[in-house]
Amino acid sequence: MEKAIIAKNITKKYKLYSNNKERILDLLFPKSYGEDFYALADVSFEAEKGDSVGFIGMNGSGKSTLANVIAGIVPETSGSVEVNGQASLIAVAAGLNADLTGRDNIELKLLMLGFSKQEIVDLEPEIIDFSELGKFIDQPVKSYSSGMRSRLGFAISVNVNPDILIIDEALSVGDKAFAEKSLDKMKEFKQEGKTMIFVSHSLGQMKRFCDKILWLEYGMVRDYGSVEDVLPKYEQFLDEFKKLSGKEKEAYKEKGMERQLEMLTLKI
Numbered sequence: 001m002e003k004a005i006i007a008k009n010i011t012k013k014y015k016l017y018s019n020n021k022e023r024i025l026d027l028l029f030p031k032s033y034g035e036d037f038y039a040l041a042d043v044s045f046e047a048e049k050g051d052s053v054g055f056i057g058m059n060g061s062g063k064s065t066l067a068n069v070i071a072g073i074v075p076e077t078s079g080s081v082e083v084n085g086q087a088s089l090i091a092v093a094a095g096l097n098a099d100l101t102g103r104d105n106i107e108l109k110l111l112m113l114g115f116s117k118q119e120i121v122d123l124e125p126e127i128i129d130f131s132e133l134g135k136f137i138d139q140p141v142k143s144y145s146s147g148m149r150s151r152l153g154f155a156i157s158v159n160v161n162p163d164i165l166i167i168d169e170a171l172s173v174g175d176k177a178f179a180e181k182s183l184d185k186m187k188e189f190k191q192e193g194k195t196m197i198f199v200s201h202s203l204g205q206m207k208r209f210c211d212k213i214l215w216l217e218y219g220m221v222r223d224y225g226s227v228e229d230v231l232p233k234y235e236q237f238l239d240e241f242k243k244l245s246g247k248e249k250e251a252y253k254e255k256g257m258e259r260q261l262e263m264l265t266l267k268i
C-alpha cells in the first residue's frame, strides 16, 4: 500500500511566558526564560493512501497541533512528517485573511496554490455557490460569523481538489444543513480514494467517516488502530473519566505529564 502520511517522532514544544518581560529576555539572551510546554511528544503514525483517520482525545491533547503540523502550517520542533501529495486544511480560523473579502480570499488562496487566471475564473463560481454566502462574499471576512468563515474555508478547500483533506472541527460551527452537505462532499472524497484526517469531538461523525482512529493524550499517542477497536475503548475511558472527582482528574493529569516527561527524557 502507498503511504500518504508518515509522521515520525513528532515533538512540538511551546514556550509559556508569564509576562512580556520573560518573552523579550528569552529572545535576547542565550539563557532560557519561560516554561517549556510540549503539545506533542514523540508522536508517530502512518496513514495509507485512501485512509480516513480520526484524531480523538480530550481538550488540549494535541489534535489540532498535529493536524497543523501535517498541513505544514505549524513547524514541528523535532521529528519529521512526510506527506505524499497536496494537503489542504479546513479549520475555522485557518488561512483566511480577515481584512479581505470572501472573494479576495478565494482568489488569493487559489493563486497561492498555483492556479492560473483562467482556472480561477472557472473555479470561483463553484466555490461561491458551495459556500452559500450570497452577497456576503464581497464583505470583509472580519464581518463573518464563525459558521460563515467555516463555510468559506470548507468551500475553498474541498473545491481545490487536494490529495489529502484535513478537517479540524470545521463542521461543528456551521448549521446542520451545511454540515450535512459537507459530509456528503467528504463521502465523495472518500469514494475517490483520497486520504482524510478528521479532528472532531463528535464520535458519531467519527463512526460514519473514519477507518482508523488516533487517540492522543497529553500530546502522546495513547492508541492507534481501527475504529472498531479504538473508539469503544475511548468511549469507556470518557465514561470513567467523567465519574472522577476534581482531585482525581488533577492526579490523572499529573500522571500523564509525568509519563510525558519520562518519554521525552528517554528520547534525549
Ligand SMILES: Nc1ncnc2c1ncn2[C@@H]1O[C@H](COP(=O)(O)OP(=O)(O)OP(=O)(O)O)[C@@H](O)[C@H]1O
Pocket: 014, 015, 037, 038, 039, 057, 058, 059, 060, 061, 062, 063, 064, 065, 066
Ligand atoms: N501557540 C501556542 N502556544 C502555546 N501553547 C499552545 C499553542 N498552541 C497550542 N498550545 C497548547 O498545546 C496544547 C494542545 O493544543 P491543541 O489545540 O492541539 O489541542 P486539541 O487536542 O486540539 O484541543 P481541543 O480538543 O480543545 O481543540 C494545549 O495545551 C494548548 O494550550
